[in-house]
Amino acid sequence: MHNFAAQRFELLVDGQTAFCSYSNEGNQIIFDHTYVPNAFRGKGVGAILVRAALDEVRRQHWKVVPRCSFVAAFIGQNPEYADLVLVDR
16 A cells, blocks of 8 residues: 555555655655564565555656665566666666
8 A cells, every 4th residue: 555644655464564665756766664574574575565666656657766775676686677766866
């Protein structure tokens, strides 16, 4: 779910919230942090969350600045999202 007010994408898992936060500058989304509750780490929750966030970025025709190491690594491992990364800043 895209929580515009909190500037983050969220995923509710068993009553706990995983999120990927960002700031934005025009049509640029600057991902700065991804959080997954301890109980769900290593179970693919972060990947599901970031994939959904990047799919929304694509739908909105935004560009990504992946300052969050998890988002950057995910894009590196999933080159189908590489075109979303803002190259010249």
